[in-house]
Amino acid sequence: xxxxxxxxxxxxxxxxxxxxxxxxxxxxxxxxxxxxxxxxxxxxxxxxxxxxxxxxxxxxxxxxxxxxxxxxxxxxxxxxxxxxxxxxxxxxxxxxxxxxxxxxxxxxxxxxxxxxxxxxxxxxxxxxxxxxxxxxxxxxxxxxxxxxxxxxxxxxxxxxxxxxxxxxxxxxxxxxxxxxxxxxxxxxxxxxxxxxxxxxxxxxxxxxxxxxxxxxxxxxxxxxxxxxxxxxxxxxxxxxxxxxxxxxxxxxxxxxxxxxxxxxxxxxxxxxxxx
Amino acid sequence: xxxxxxxxxxxxxxxxxxxxxxxxxxxxxxxxxxxxxxxxxxxxxxxxxxxxxxxxxxxxxxxxxxxxxxxxxxxxxxxxxxxxxxxxxxxxxxxxxxxxxxxxxxxxxxxxxxxxxxxxxxxxxxxxxxxxxxxxxxxxxxxxxxxxxxxxxxxxxxxxxxxxxxxxxxxxxxxxxxxxxxxxxxxxxxxxxxxxxxxxxxxxxxxxxxxxxxxxxxxxxxxxxxxxxxxxxxxxxxxxxxxxxxxxxxxxxxxxxxxxxxxxxxxxxxxxxxxxxxxx
Numbered sequence: 001x002x003x004x005x006x007x008x009x010x011x012x013x014x015x016x017x018x019x020x021x022x023x024x025x026x027x028x029x030x031x032x033x034x035x036x037x038x039x040x041x042x043x044x045x046x047x048x049x050x051x052x053x054x055x056x057x058x059x060x061x062x063x064x065x066x067x068x069x070x071x072x073x074x075x076x077x078x079x080x081x082x083x084x085x086x087x088x089x090x091x092x093x094x095x096x097x098x099x100x101x102x103x104x105x106x107x108x109x110x111x112x113x114x115x116x117x118x119x120x121x122x123x124x125x126x127x128x129x130x131x132x133x134x135x136x137x138x139x140x141x142x143x144x145x146x147x148x149x150x151x152x153x154x155x156x157x158x159x160x161x162x163x164x165x166x167x168x169x170x171x172x173x174x175x176x177x178x179x180x181x182x183x184x185x186x187x188x189x190x191x192x193x194x195x196x197x198x199x200x201x202x203x204x205x206x207x208x209x210x211x212x213x214x215x216x217x218x219x220x221x222x223x224x225x226x227x228x229x230x231x232x233x234x235x236x237x238x239x240x241x242x243x244x245x246x247x248x249x250x251x252x253x254x255x256x257x258x259x260x261x262x263x264x265x266x267x268x269x270x271x272x273x274x275x
Numbered sequence: 276x277x278x279x280x281x282x283x284x285x286x287x288x289x290x291x292x293x294x295x296x297x298x299x300x301x302x303x304x305x306x307x308x309x310x311x312x313x314x315x316x317x318x319x320x321x322x323x324x325x326x327x328x329x330x331x332x333x334x335x336x337x338x339x340x341x342x343x344x345x346x347x348x349x350x351x352x353x354x355x356x357x358x359x360x361x362x363x364x365x366x367x368x369x370x371x372x373x374x375x376x377x378x379x380x381x382x383x384x385x386x387x388x389x390x391x392x393x394x395x396x397x398x399x400x401x402x403x404x405x406x407x408x409x410x411x412x413x414x415x416x417x418x419x420x421x422x423x424x425x426x427x428x429x430x431x432x433x434x435x436x437x438x439x440x441x442x443x444x445x446x447x448x449x450x451x452x453x454x455x456x457x458x459x460x461x462x463x464x465x466x467x468x469x470x471x472x473x474x475x476x477x478x479x480x481x482x483x484x485x486x487x488x489x490x491x492x493x494x495x496x497x498x499x500x501x502x503x504x505x506x507x508x509x510x511x512x513x514x515x516x517x518x519x520x521x522x523x524x525x526x527x528x529x530x531x532x533x534x535x536x537x538x539x540x541x542x543x544x545x546x547x548x549x550x551x552x553x554x555x
Contacts, residue, residue, distance in 0.1 A: 168387065175355055175381040176401045177374075186403070190391050267390045267432055 055237040060244075063237040072226070073241065080211055080222030083139050087146030088207045092200055095151045099158025099196075104184070116155065124148045124210075128217050137218040145218070146210035153202035161195025162188055194265035201257045208250045297369070298330035299488045300354070300456060305363035307349055307514075322513035323349045326363070329507060329516060331456075331490065336482055338491040338503040342550065346514020347492045348460055354490060355381050355458050368455055377405065380454035384461040386441040388433040388448075394420060395429040398447045405452070412451075419447040422481060439470035446478065456488045463498065475501055479529045496546045500524070501533055508549055518549055 023030055039057050046056040055063075067073045102109040102116075128145055135141040165188050173183040215224025223242040230239040307324040324346040331337050339347035352358040354365060356375040365372045367379060380401070381387075388397050395416050396403075402412035420429055423443040433441050442462055449457055463471040475498065482489055493499050499506045500522070508518045523542055524533045533539055 168383075168385065169389070171357065172383070172387045172389065172400075173404075175357060175375055175383075175387075176404055177377055178404050182404055186400075187389065190389070193391070267434060 052234045052236060055240060059237040060240045063235075064241045064244075067226075067238055067241060073245070076222050076226045076242065077245065080215065080224070083142040083146065083214065083222075084207060084211045086139070087143040087210065088150065088204065090143065090147050091150040091203050091207060092154055094147070095154025095199065095203065096158050096196060098151075099155045099199075100162065100189075102155075103159045103162035116152075119148070120152050120156075125213060128213065132218055141218050142211070142214035145214040146207055149210035149213070150203045150207040153206065154196070154199040157195045157199025157202075158192065161192030164195065165191045194261070194268045197257070197261040197264055201254060201261060204253045204257050205250060208246060208253075212246060296333075299333040299335070299368055300329075300331040300490070301364075301366045302327060302329045302350070302354075303364045303366075304328055305350065305353060305360050305365060307346070307353065307358070307360045324353075324360070325513035325515050327514070327516045328363075329519070331488060333488055334486045335504050336479075336489040336491060336502060337505045337507060338493050338499040339507050339509060340493055340496065340499040340546070340550075341509030341514075342494060342511055344514070345509035345511040347494075347509050349514065351458050351460050351490060351492050354456070355379055357381075377401075377452055378455040380449035380452055380457055382442070382445050382449045382457065382459040382462045384464055386433070386438070386445045386465075388441055388444055390433050393430050393432055394425060394436070394444050397433065397444055398451060400448060401452050415451055416447070419450045420444075422450065422484075423447045424477060437470070438466050439474055442466065442474060443477075446481070450481075450485070450487075454487060456490060459489060459491045461492050461494065464494070471498075476530075478502075483526075483529045496543050496550075497534070500539065500542055500546070501528065506546070508546065510550070520546070 043056045043058060046054045051059070064073070098112075102112055124145070127148060131144050131148065132141050135144040169187050169191055170183060173187045178186065211222070212224040212227070215222045216228060219225075220228050223246055226242040227239060230236075230242070304326045305324055305328070306322070306326055309321045309323050311319050311321050327346070327350060329337075339350060341347045349358060353360045354367075354372060356372050356379065367376070370376075372379070389400065392400070395413055398420055399412040399416035402415060407415075417429060420426060423446050425440060425443050425447070428436065428440065433444065436444070442465075445462070463474050466474065479502065491499075491502055493502075504522050504526075506520045506522065507516055508520065509515065510517050522528065523538055524531075524536070
């Protein structure tokens with residue numbers, strides 16, 4: 001009896017709670033609404049402001065169209081891409097190689113340790129003037145700046161991944177008479193792949209920062225160069241375009257690496273679920 | 276006491292009969308000491324194995340039984356060539372064991388599978404280390420996967436299998452090299468009771484077909500009785516081989532539930548007594 005009496009008011013309250021629960025269960029609707037409201041308000045509120053100071057979405061869209069059509073944006077994009085690709089490649093390959101070497105050979109670890117720690121501790125942006133002095137303003141300088149920023153997570157994660165390989169896994173190799181190189185290539189390296197891929201993902205994000213920093217401080221080219229030039233000429237609507245392109249590039253590359261990471265590290269995530 | 280026991284304590288061994296064929300495994304006076312650091316900081320020596328000797332014949336399934344710390348696993352690891360002993364000798368089919376050998380294969384307590392490899396790649400792993408071609412080794416692996424009853428799971432990953440199935444993979448992997456001696460380190464200890472019994476039964480059947488020599492470490496009296504031709508009873512501190520017991524159930528134990536036999540409970544009781552009453 002008392003149950004029925006209590007049941008009625010909860011049923012009434014259930015209507016409002018139902019709508020809240022529905023929204024909670026559909027986060028993408030809330031997210032989309034939030035973005036639409038934001039852009040709508042921006043478009044409406046910024047129209048009356050000085051175009052030197054502020055811009056609005058439809059103006060950015062027109063600016064994007066204009067600098068794509070006249071070739072400025074594609075040219076800058078390609079100019080950025082080349083040093084970016086070289087720098088990211090060196091960061092990944094070199095970072096894995098260095099990480100493996102210092103993890104496998106104690107002597108190299110002790111020899112290189114002080115320098116790696118020192119370099120890691122110094123904000124790499126502080127080194128930019130020195131790098132420019134030694135490596136110049138062109139591609140070499142840009143790649144050097146980018147690598148100095150992006151290589152560390154790869155080194156550190158590779159090192160940690162190799163050091164973290166459980167003794168039990170190594171023992172399987174030993175018990176079955178694997179040679180040192182078989183233990184490395186068939187056990188240690190595959191066991192460290194999840195760590196290495198996490199390092200690569202961080203390196204992609206840092207490489208983009210490195211690219212923009214390099215283009216700000218060296219020869220003004222590429223997407224970073226566009227930002228500097230548009231900013232100097234108060235072309236605020238155009239200024240937003242390279243910023244957005246850099247953001248999209250970061251999201252696309254990070255998603256791509258995460259997709260590879262998921263494929264290669266699936267065993268690890270699923271193994272964790274079990275315990 | 277001897278007249279009252281069901282168990283036949285095999286006093287004649289080890290290696291007493293010179294007329295018979297040489298044993299598959301001959302362990303002679305093996306001693307192993309571990310240096311441990313006591314809390315005071317002074318170095319301390321723990322005798323893990325104290326002059327252990329045993330002979331194991333070809334095709335025999337012998338279990339090493341004892342509480343933890345009695346040195347049974349250490350002895351198995353010495354047999355596998357993973358640990359160096361301080362004194363004595365270990366000879367398998369005429370050759371001294373100094374390091375891991377291809378004809379001595381190990382089954383691990385925690386299965387020891389490589390989680391990024393599929394079932395077939397795990398089973399073929401030893402043959403891959405032997406540099407056998409891919410097609411050939413996968414053919415051999417597929418055969419042993421069928422032997423352990425996992426046909427159809429070749430492309431699964433270890434995390435997609437239950438514990439019992441994972442250990443079947445571990446057994447199949449050890450069989451691919453057709454080892455002289457299969458070394459099993461508490462292989463079923465991590466499984467639940469039902470799974471354990473079904474693996475025990477299935478493994479006995481596999482062993483009966485293949486007739487491999489098996490050395491089986493366990494801390495379970497029941498398991499030792501169900502599985503083995505002979506049970507070697509170890510006691511700890513220092514680790515010593517106290518008794519060797521012939522199985523009262525003989526080779527008939529395969530395909531038969533020896534747990535239901537009237538002798539089973541009595542044997543178990545006697546072994547429990549032996550494990551308990553041994554002086555420290």
